[in-house]
Amino acid sequence: MKKIKFIVEKTNTGYSAYHENSHGIVATTGGNISELKINILEAYNLQLDYYHKKPVSEDGITLAFDLGQFFEYYNVINVKGLAQRMGMNYTLLSQYITGAKTPSAKQTKKVLQGVKQLGRELYEADFS
DSSP states (O other): OOOEEEEEEEOSSSEEEEEEETTEEEEEEESSHHHHHHHHHHHHHHHHHHTTOOOOOGGGEEEEOOHHHHHHHTTTSOHHHHHHHHTOOHHHHHHHHHTSSOOOHHHHHHHHHHHHHHHHHHHHOOOO
């Protein structure tokens, strides 16, 4: 099943998200990411219901953050350690995250691959 991508943006009061499709734009807000996910499902499923389509569950959506928002939300990730693992200069990664510099598509892909690799390793980790 193809996941529906919602673009997430930080606001003064929490987060907003939107998804554009052939029927228009679905947009909503939330004070935190958990609330935002609930509101996304409600808003998107209202649109689907209007067009007599099957509703989706939380597994049917994905959230897309920009680099800064991603690392702000997932602040448990050690940026310096991640940069070292990826072979990237920590200062450069920090500048991407703060918005001081804009990463190329290639650099953004490299960071995403590094984060996903870390996620896979954590998922597969076990304790004795």
